[in-house]
Every structure is written in structure tokens, then in C-alpha cells.
Amino acid sequence: xxxxxxDRLGSLxxxxxxxxxxVQRDYMTPFGGIFPDIIMAFVAVxxxxxxxxxxxxxxxxxxxxxxxxxxxxxxxEMVVVAAALLVWGGLLRQLGFVLxxxxxxxxxxxxxxxxxxxxxxxxxxxxxxxxITYLLVYIFGHLLLVPLPRGTxxx
Amino acid sequence: xxxxxxxxxxxxxxxxxxxxxxxxxxxxMVVGALPGLTATxxxxxxxxxxxxxxxxxxxxxxxxxxxxxxxGGAFSAILINTPGTPSSIGTTFDGYPMARQGKGEQAIIGAxxxxxxxxxxxxxxxxxxxxxxxxxxxxxxxxxxxWVGVFGLTIISSLATGSFLKGITGAAIGVLISTIxxxxxxxxxxxxxxxxxxxxxxxxxxxxxxxxxxxxxxxIVFKGVQQHRTVEYEYHKGVLLETVRWVLKRxxxxxxSSIIGTIVGIxxxxxxxxxxxxxxxxxxxxxxxxxxxxxxxxxxxxATESANxxxxxxxxxxxxxxxxxxxxxxxxxxxxxxxxxxxxxxxLFTERADITYTFMVSLGVASIIMVPVGIMGGRxxxxxxxxxAPRFLxxxxxxxxxxxxxxxxxxxxxxxxxxxxGIVGFGLRYLGFQPAPIVLGLILGPIxxxxxxxxxxxxxxxxxxxxxxFVNPLSWVLIALSLFSFIWPYIGPIKRKFMRMPGGDGQ
Numbered sequence: 109x110x111x112x113x114x115d116r117l118g119s120l121x122x123x124x125x126x127x128x129x130x131v132q133r134d135y136m137t138p139f140g141g142i143f144p145d146i147i148m149a150f151v152a153v154x155x156x157x158x159x160x161x162x163x164x165x166x167x168x169x170x171x172x173x174x175x176x177x178x179x180x181x182x183x184x185e186m187v188v189v190a191a192a193l194l195v196w197g198g199l200l201r202q203l204g205f206v207l208x209x210x211x212x213x214x215x216x217x218x219x220x221x222x223x224x225x226x227x228x229x230x231x232x233x234x235x236x237x238x239x240i241t242y243l244l245v246y247i248f249g250h251l252l253l254v255p256l257p258r259g260t261x262x263x
Numbered sequence: 264x265x266x267x268x269x270x271x272x273x274x275x276x277x278x279x280x281x282x283x284x285x286x287x288x289x290x291x292m293v294v295g296a297l298p299g300l301t302a303t304x305x306x307x308x309x310x311x312x313x314x315x316x317x318x319x320x321x322x323x324x325x326x327x328x329x330x331x332x333x334x335g336g337a338f339s340a341i342l343i344n345t346p347g348t349p350s351s352i353g354t355t356f357d358g359y360p361m362a363r364q365g366k367g368e369q370a371i372i373g374a375x376x377x378x379x380x381x382x383x384x385x386x387x388x389x390x391x392x393x394x395x396x397x398x399x400x401x402x403x404x405x406x407x408x409x410w411v412g413v414f415g416l417t418i419i420s421s422l423a424t425g426s427f428l429k430g431i432t433g434a435a436i437g438v439l440i441s442t443i444x445x446x447x448x449x450x451x452x453x454x455x456x457x458x459x460x461x462x463x464x465x466x467x468x469x470x471x472x473x474x475x476x477x478x479x480x481x482x483i484v485f486k487g488v489q490q491h492r493t494v495e496y497e498y499h500k501g502v503l504l505e506t507v508r509w510v511l512k513r514x515x516x517x518x519x520s521s522i523i524g525t526i527v528g529i530x531x532x533x534x535x536x537x538x539x540x541x542x543x544x545x546x547x548x549x550x551x552x553x554x555x556x557x558x559x560x561x562x563x564x565x566a567t568e569s570a571n572x573x574x575x576x577x578x579x580x581x582x583x584x585x586x587x588x589x590x591x592x593x594x595x596x597x598x599x600x601x602x603x604x605x606x607x608x609x610x611l612f613t614e615r616a617d618i619t620y621t622f623m624v625s626l627g628v629a630s631i632i633m634v635p636v637g638i639m640g641g642r643x644x645x646x647x648x649x650x651x652a653p654r655f656l657x658x659x660x661x662x663x664x665x666x667x668x669x670x671x672x673x674x675x676x677x678x679x680x681x682x683x684x685g686i687v688g689f690g691l692r693y694l695g696f697q698p699a700p701i702v703l704g705l706i707l708g709p710i711x712x713x714x715x716x717x718x719x720x721x722x723x724x725x726x727x728x729x730x731x732x733f734v735n736p737l738s739w740v741l742i743a744l745s746l747f748s749f750i751w752p753y754i755g756p757i758k759r760k761f762m763r764m765p766g767g768d769g770q
Contacts, residue, residue, distance in 0.1 A: 118694035122432060129439065132454045140451025142719060143712040144442040147435055154432040161428075186485040190686050193477070193661060197682040201675045205666065213658040220484065220654035240659050244666050247297070252308065254670040 112167045119159035126151045185220070192216060204259020209241035210234070267612075268390065271620030275628050280323050280621075287324040288629045289636055291331020292338075296644075298345045298472050298667040302332035303591040310599060318603040322622040325599060326575075327629040329592050330382055333535055333571050334633050337374040338641060341367060341564070342648045343660055345476035349467055350535025350574065352702060353543035353567035355475055360559035367649065368499070371641030372506040373561050374568040375634055377517060381569030382630030384521035385528065385576020390623050393584045393612075401585065403530060405721065406732045409714030410741035411530065412707045415537055417748040418544035419700050430700045433691075437704020438711065440465055447709065448716045460676035467536070468671050469681045470705055472664045474698035477685020480657050503638065509561065516546050516562055517569050524570035528577020534590035535571035536706050540699075542570035548751060576626060583607050583619060 135141035214237030248254040294305040313321030336347030341358035361370040444464030455461040520542035527538035546566035581587040586607035588594035668681035722731030
């Protein structure tokens with residue numbers, strides 16, 4: 109993806125975000141709208157300027173060669189971890205902190221082992237999952253008295 | 264006054280109080296190092312314990328926890344690129360690159376010395392300059408706060424690496440995100456998409472953890488470096504003395520940043536989160552090698568850490584003299600003062616001088632105690648983090664971010680938003696939008712909005728309501744400062760270009 113394309117994509121995302129907020133405008137008093145309206149106008153102008161510049165020789169981002177890591181980028185692994193994190197956040201209420209913590213920490217740790225995946229590595233990952241989760245339960249739940257979610261499936 | 268200072272010093276050095284200062288500083292450092300747990304939260308948790316303490320013991324403990332918390336934020340900023348508290352945002356810019364280059368120990372030592380120095384400067388200002396400085400803070404009205412916000416935005420020229428346009432766009436997006444929730448004036452519910460949890464707005468910490476930490480985790484996975492270390496550790500003989508000497512040999516940066524921290528601390532509503540970014544900007548601007556900032560420059564770490572600890576003393580100035588808390592942690596200390604029957608104002612410096620000066624001196628002592636404790640703890644943490652394989656570090660930090668973002672308001676939406684901001688932040692970084700300007704916008708947004716709308720309301724008395732933004736001479740000073748700050752980064756290159764031109768002085 110070259111710099112100009114990144115500029116165009118970035119500008120369109122910004123303009124799209126501003127449009128979504130603009131559609132959501134539903135102010136009851138003039139005071140609530142003064143400030144966000146001004147800022148929205150600024151964001152839209154900046155987005156348009158960046159978009160226009162991307163079609164000229166004065167693109168905002170500069171083309172630079174990035175050194176690729178040995179072995180290349182791991183897009184699939186990154187997407188899997190990002191999706192796992194989102195699902196973790198989404199299921200936290202249902203599964204509770206302990207169960208989701210042990211499960212996800214173990215799974216992500218095992219998944220990131222790459223070619224070394226084996227029963228032994230899986231057992232180590234589960235042990236690490238238990239250790240980290242219970243350490244945090246102790247610090248946050250017992251010492252700092254944060255009411256960590258127990259999980260609705262246990263209610 | 265000298266008599267009272269001596270009395271305060273005597274009180275602090277009583278065995279019981281000294282132990283409380285030590286325990287408070289250490290526990291504050293631990294809480295500060297945990298992402299999601301702020302100084303406000305730590306102090307709020309501690310308040311019930313102070314009920315059974317004497318006023319002196321209670322205040323001494325609270326002060327030490329506050330000082331330790333602000334300093335502790337540097338650990339996670341340096342080691343895992345996640346500011347433990349919003350006051351350490353700027354520390355990530357150079358602290359984390361230093362840790363990746365095997366200079367984590369130097370960064371921790373530099374941050375410790377700078378924090379202690381900044382803390383002491385703030386306390387000295389608190390002891391000696393309280394009344395006149397509090398008077399200046401009272402002259403700031405809504406219009407001045409709006410211009411303070413605008414002045415804060417001008418530091419984007421330093422924070423936006425690569426492109427100024429993308430930096431200012433990012434900041435504007437941050438400001439726009441800060442308007443989500445119930446409007447501070449008017450009470451309108453804005454941009455919540457019908458989700459009740461969004462009515463309280465987007466928590467700064469949620470966005471901080473998301474934008475700084477999650478993209479870094481994804482980056483580790485993306486670059487396929489699972490089998491390598493994320494933070495390197497290299498043993499350097501004599502690193503402690505060498506680093507301390509390096510930091511102290513550059514007093515201008517330390518003094519300038521500490522003064523900035525103290526002044527920002529005095530302004531109600533502005534705290535360590537703004538002070539560390541402003542001082543980072545000024546350090547970069549004054550540096551002979553500004554291009555090194557962001558790549559692991561010790562000057563950057565020193566600037567942010569001295570400024571954020573100076574805020575502690577600075578923030579106490581309007582609190583003890585006028586009863587105006589400069590920041591949320593100050594408001595909790597204000598509450599404890601009231602609980603103990605101590606009313607802020609002149610009588611605090613006369614009738615209750617023993618308690619007041621003991622509290623002030625204890626803040627300075629906490630700053631000094633931070634040095635040995637912080638250096639020992641910090642060095643151990645560097646070795647620990649550098650020895651953990653990324654396949655354990657990635658899920659370990661992920662669960663820490665989840666519990667940290669949940670702990671703020673016990674809200675599941677905060678966890679989901681943090682992860683969402685993280686993933687979006689990773690994409691935005693790839694498209695050239697850095698997280699720092701977005702976070703700066705989120706911090707300054709509420710200050711600017713309150714200032715603007717209140718000025719507009721006051722301006723109803725003028726033929727043009729917006730005139731209220733320009734009537735006070737202090738506003739013009741801030742406008743001039745903003746313009747100067749905005750154009751300053753462009754003056755240097757133009758001057759150098761001019762000097763290189765044939766016939767220029769440089770020829």
C-alpha cells in the first residue's frame with residue numbers, strides 16, 4: 109500500500125467518521141452543539157485537504173522504505189489475536205474474569221508458540237494462564253477491592 | 264515560616280510518619296505502575312483508612328501515595344509502552360524506545376532522578392510561593408481556559424511525527440471524541456448511538472490503554488518477533504552513577520520542565536497529563552538534537568517525569584490557599600482536609616501550621632524516598648520484563664489492559680471500547696495518525712469546550728457574544744503565546760535555509 113493510497117484511505121475514514129457523527133447530531137439546546145459543530149467542520153476540512161493533496165505531488169505521507177522483519181509479516185496471526193481480544197472483551201460479562209482470563213491467556217500464549225506447539229507447550233500455557241489470572245485476581249480483587257466480574261453463566 | 268518548616272521537618276522524621284511516607288510511596292508506585300489505576304483511585308481507596316489516623320498521619324500517607332503514583336506510571340510507560348497514569352503519556356515516546364534498545368535501566372534511573380527533582384521543585388514552590396501564585400491562578404476565567412486549550416494544541420507540531428496535517432486532524436478527532444456523552448453545559452446527550460453506557464463519555468484511561476498498548480501488542484505479533492524479546496536488557500557497569508551524572512549535568516531541562524509542571528499544576532483543571540506533554544514539547548524545542556526525540560532520547564524522559572511530579576506540589580497551591588483543587592487527586596485531599604476539620608485558607612498557614620507544613624515537607628521527603636526505592640524496583644522490573652518471552656508477555660499484558668480498563672468504572676463497555684480503540688489505533692498508525700495527538704485532543708477537549716461555551720454565555724452582554732474571548736489582556740497574552748508556539752518549529756528550518764543561501768551570513 110503506497111503513501112498516497114494510505115492518505116486517501118485515511119481521509120475517507122476520517123470523513124466517514126465525521127459524517128456518522130453529523131448524522132447523530134440531536135441537540136436539545138444550542139449550548140451542547142456549539143463546540144462539536146465547530147470541531148466537526150475543522151475535521152471535515154482537514155480530511156478534504158488531505159484527500160485533495162493525495163492527488164497532487166504534495167501528498168501528506170512521505171513514501172519510505174520499511175524494513176521487513178526476517179520471516180515477513182504475520183497478518184493472519186495478528187488478525188487472529190485482534191479478533192480473540194475483541195471476543196474476549198465481548199464475552200467478559202458472561203464468562204467472568206477468571207474463566208475468560210485463564211482461557212484466553214492460555215490460548216493466545218499457545219497460539220503464539222508457532223511451530224513449537226505441543227502438549228508440553230499447551231500445559232505450560234495453561235499453567236501461565238492460571239498464574240497470571242490468579243495474580244491479577246489477588247492484586248485487583250483482594251488487595252485493591254475491585255469487584256471483578258464473576259460471570260453471568262455462574263449466577 | 265522557617266520555624267514552621269523546621270517543625271514540619273521534625274514531625275515528618277518521627278519514626279511512625281517516616282514509615283507511613285515509605286509505605287505510601289511504595290504502594291503509590293505499585294498502583295501507578297498498573298495501567299488503569301490512577302492516583303485518584305489510589306487516594307480514594309485510601310480515604311477510609313485515614314478516618315482512624317491523626318490529621319498529620321492521614322495527610323502524610325495521602326501525599327506520599329500521590330507522589331509515588333505519579334512516578335510509578337513511568338515504569339509501565341517505559342517497559343510496556345503503556346502509561347500507568349495519564350501523567351506519563353510523554354514518557355512512552357522515548358522511554359519505550361530506550362527499553363527496546365537495551366537502555367531500560369538508564370530510562371528508569373533518569374525518570375527517577377527527574378521525578379525526585381520535579382517533586383522537590385513543586386514542593387518548594389508550594390512552601391514559598393503559595394499566596395502569590397494562587398492569586399495568578401484566580402485571574403484565569405473561561406476565555407483564558409479556552410486559550411490555554413488552544414495553546415496546548417499547538418504542541419502538536421512536536422508530537423505529530425511525519426505530518427502536521429495528520430497530527431492536527433488526529434487532535435481534532437480526539438477533541439470530537441471528548442464531546443461524546445452528556446454536554447457539560449446544556450446537558451444534551453451527544454453521539455451516544457443510543458448506548459446508555461456512552462452517556463458518561465469516553466474515559467481518558469480507556470483510550471490511553473487502547474491507543475498505546477494494544478497496537479504495540481499487535482505490532483509484536485504482526486512483525487513475527489514472537490521468539491525474540493520485546494524489551495532488551497544489556498548490563499552496563501556503573502550505569503547508575505553514569506546516568507545520574509548525565510541527568511544532573513543538564514539542569515536547564517530539569518528546571519524548565521519542573522517550572523512548567525508547577526505552573527500547569529496551579530491551573531485548576533490542568534494536571535500532569537497536560538504538563539508532561541507541554542514540557543516534552545519545550546524540551547524538544549530547546550534541544551540541539553530535536554530529531555532524536557521519539558527515538559529514545561533521555562532528555563524526553565527527564566522532561567516529562569520532572570514536570571508530572573512537579574504538578575503534585577503545584578496543584579496543592581490553589582488547594583491550600585484558596586480551597587480550589589487543581590486536579591481530581593487534589594479534590595480527594597481537599598475532602599480529607601475538610602474531614603479532619605482543616606479549612607483551606609490563611610488559617611491553615613497560621614493556626615494549623617504544624618499540620619500544613621508537616622504535610623508539605625512530607626511531599627518533599629516522599630520525592631527523596633522515591634530515588635532508592637524506585638531505582639531498586641525499576642531495575643528489577645527491567646530484568647523481569649526483558650526475560651519474559653513475548654508469547655507470554657502479549658497475553659499477560661492483554662489481561663492487564665482488560666482488568667485495568669474494567670477497574671476504572673466497573674464497566675464492560677470500557678473494556679470493549681479499549682480493545683476497539685486499540686485495534687482502530689493500530690490501523691490509524693499504519694495510515695499515519697499517531698496516538699499522542701488524539702489523546703491530547705481528548706484531554707484538552709473538555710477544557711476548551713467549557714471555556715468556549717461559558718465565554719459565549721458571558722458574551723451575551725456584548726454586541727457580538729464571541730467578543731468575550733478577546734476582552735481580557737491575559738487572553739491576548741495566551742493568543743500571542745499560541746501563535747508563537749505554532750510558528751516556532753518553522754522558524755528554525757527557514758532561518759537555516761536563509762543562512763545557506765548565497766549571500767546569507769552563513770556563507
